[in-house]
Amino acid sequence: MSEVLDSYPQWVDGAWVTIRLTLLGGALALVLALAFxxxxxxxxxxxRALNRVYVEFFRGNAxxxxxxxxxxxxxxxGLRFATLFAAVLALGLNIGAYGAEVVRGSINAVPKAQxxxxxxxxxxxxxxxxRVLLPQAFALMLPPFGNLLIELMKGTAIVSLVGLVDLxxxxKNVQGSTGETVAAFTVALVLYFVIAQVLQLLVRYAERRVDRMLGRGLPARPALDTAGVAGG
Structure with a gap:
């Protein structure tokens, strides 16, 4: 186990690649989700047909x-992309298709009276x-968006197949050099879990901020004692 932990510079670099892919892919997915x-x-x-074509195509492909x-x-x-850019495109386009359905459903869920x-x-x-629909729909979008962001983070593991050195x-590199299979993959499990929990905390913080902006979750004002006022 000590040999695995001694490779911490590699773990740090790999975690940073995973985080960068998550943030960049998440940003692209958010833009696409809102647009479509x-x-x-x-x-x-x-x-509406553009929405259906994008969603069905990219949601239906691995x-x-x-x-x-x-x-x-x-x-x-003749179209050549940098490895990181290709990975961000693949992740963002796929998750953005799921996010587009979240956006559409959240907007449609705003009460008709609004x-x-x-x-x-x-x-x-x-x-x-x-001014009316998006602010209310955004509060509905955040929980599923948080789930999609974590799914995107876990999906970054595929980039190891095209040469990016992520977690x-x-x-795999540490397991090959040390022979410590259990320890190497246990560290990877723990790091993925930690990143997922940090993302979840950030989403919950955003949810609380949006709720406060919309006046939700605030303590109710005490009712005015009209009888006491009248009696006074």
Missing amino acids: GLAGTSRHAAV TLVLLYWFFYALPLI HEAAIALNFTPFQRMR TRVS
């Missing part, structure tokens, strides 16, 4: 196949979405 999720709520059939496509297939037709109130206030469609690759 909003498209899924459009009144125009052609825009992330590993997408990674191989970007890394091995596209260079054959739509009607915004229309009564003469808000434009853009104002309704930005999974480090565990």
Whole structure:
């Protein structure tokens, strides 16, 4: 076990690669989820069709196949990507498809009365979405977004197959050099678990902030004692 722990510089570098992939892939997935999720709520059939094509295609393909496509297939037709960029694309496109459904479902879950109130206030469609619907839908999106981010982090393990030295690759390298199979993969398990817990804490913190912004979870104001006031 000591030989495995003595390789901590490799573990640190591998964890940093995993974290970078998670953050970059998560950022791309968030942008795609918002764009195509909003498209899924459009009144125009052609825009909704774009949502369905993106969601069904990338949700229906394995992330590993997408990674191989970007890394091995596209260079054959002249499109060559850096390894990290290809990995971020594969992860972001796949998770973004699931996120787009989260966005669409969360917006549709906002009570119809909120739509009607915004229309009564003469808000434009853009104002309704930005000031009324999205803030409320965002609170609904956060828990599933947190789950998707953790799934993306775990999915980064596939990048070891195209040469990136992430936690999974480090565990294999350390296992090969020390012969300590159980210890090497146990350290990898623990590090993945720690990263997942940190991500979960960040998501829960974001949930509390959004709840406070929307006035949720605040202590109720004490009721005014009208009888006492009248008697006074």
